[in-house]
Amino acid sequence: MVGVRDLALPLRDPADLDPLLDRVGDARVVAVGEASHGTAEYYAWRAALTRRLVTERGFGLVAVEGDWPDCYRVNRSVKLREGADADPRDALDAFARWPTWLWANDEVVAFCRWLREVNAGRPPDERVGFYGLDVYSLWDSVHELVGWLREHEPEHVDTAIRALRCFEPFGEDGAEYAFASRFAPTSCEQAVVDLLQRLCEGRGRVEAATDPEARFSAEQNAAVVVDAERYYRAMVRGSAESWNVRDVHMVDTLDRLLDTADHKAVVWEHNTHIGDARATDMADAGMVNVGQLLRERHGADDVVLVGFGGYRGGVVAGSAWGEQVQRMSVPEARPGSLEALLHQEIGRDALLVWERGGVRPAELDRRLDHRAIGVVYRPDRERWGNYVPTVLGERYDAFLYLEDTSPLRPLHLERADEHVPPLAHAV
Incomplete structure (x- = not known):
């Protein structure tokens, strides 16, 4: 019988993403998650995958869990529009809604500078855009x-x-x-x-x-x-x-972007939005999410959902809504969780890819607690919080597992005049 250990593939450099690109095939939307909003490795691997999708598979836009006006300024910069910021870092550093570190960080700067360089060698109508999907603005x-x-x-x-x-x-x-x-x-x-x-x-x-x-x-x-x-x-x-x-607004926005041209899109959001809600306890609460809606609207064959998870490491987050961002330690995943299982069975960074409906390890069909760290994090609550019951094989189409992680590097600390939106959901 095939176990999760047999499914695990090496994850050392971008070339190791070949099996994931094969899984993407001709899909029009690839939605790539993160298990926290403040972990450097999630952002770096997501950017590495997106680079390959842009250069090798013709993906034409990146849509993120950010506000439209802020991200449109970045879009103008990476597309080399007249009057736009010559360095995307300036556009990202201007983000002023808490939590700014989601996009105003070194990893996103590096990706957007790369995207601007790629676009500089393309005609204006073939340049890859960077857009915000969120509703807060x-x-x-x-x-x-x-x-x-x-x-x-x-x-x-x-x-x-x-x-x-x-x-x-x-x-x-x-x-x-x-x-x-x-x-x-x-x-x-x-x-x-x-x-x-x-x-x-x-x-x-x-x-x-x-x-x-x-x-x-x-x-x-x-x-x-x-x-x-x-x-x-x-x-x-x-x-x-x-x-x-x-x-629903985020998926409506993505669909409008897709309708403007014959593009393929990469979506960057938290696992909680990307992973199909029907494979979690979110469905019991009457919640839908981006991953579910994408599969329902575009069909499972045209959508690939990619999740992330980590066993231990570091993160940047606030201790409460609107609080100053700080570096925090992320303890070892709690016993019985998905991350603890992958640590025990694999014990190294790994890529897991599977086909929907095909033969797969039994662990992919078990409901296991899956760690989710938002913009607010309290490590002392790991015993009873910060986890989402998840059937991995139904929630995603592929998964990147990391043994050790490190905090994201924000461009700036939160400013005194920064706008803090009202709290509804902290992910």
Whole structure:
């Protein structure tokens, strides 16, 4: 009988990813996770895989768990757009929403500099983009949209201003708006829906000289405003609804990006978003996620989900929501967990790849606790927290296991004026 030890392949350098590229085949979407938001090796291996997908398999965009306006600035830099940052590091260092270290870190800088170099040798319409999928940037997206409309489509500015004024009494505070909409008879919902409708009505009348990607960005900022308003209203109800609003928005955004051109996409998010929710206890709570939605919308054959896990090491995170980022030790995985099993059976860095529905080790069909570290981490809670019950073989299509890990290196410490979004889900 085949065991997980027999499935384990070497994982030493990017050439060892060949079996994973074979597993990707002609898939249009490869979603690559991370077991924490603050571990250097997860970011480095994810970047190594993405480099090979871009150069060898023709993938044309990278979409990440970040805000659209911030990531669009990075996108302009890596695509060498006129007036953009000459060094992607400057665009990444400008990230100002806590937790900034998710993208403002050395590993992402190295990848984005590499991507800019690759794009420099390509025609503008073949350059690989870098986009944000998340929903948190309500106010930033409104301000970006108003500025774009003033310059390009002034007939829609009044509608955008009405939406902006609706939110002004809440001081750009999502929590304050959420609680106010919970107890007040009205909300800003209609204002933002009108804004999106007006903008989309004008899509077919755009002059040929208009920058199509810039207008797409304007439409996306409007879509963020619509879904962020829904997200903040759902947040106060204390259910899975806000999580679902967020993950549906991220997949909707990815689908809009895919529809703009015949691209293939790499998605970078936490395991909790990437791994199919139906293979975890998230489904019991009524939660869906990006991995599940991708398989449902595009079919399992056109989507490859790649997870990560580590046995011990280090991480950067906050001890509470909005707290200063710090380096922390990650203890050995608790007994009985997936990571403890892989440590016992393999004991080295390894790549595991399998076919859906094929013969595979029994361990892949067992429900085991799988460590998940978000932007908030308390090592002292390892005994009862930080783990998601998971059927590995159903949650992912491949898995990268690392024995020892090290903390990510942020570009900067959190700034005093940094925006901290309201807490709903800490992953």
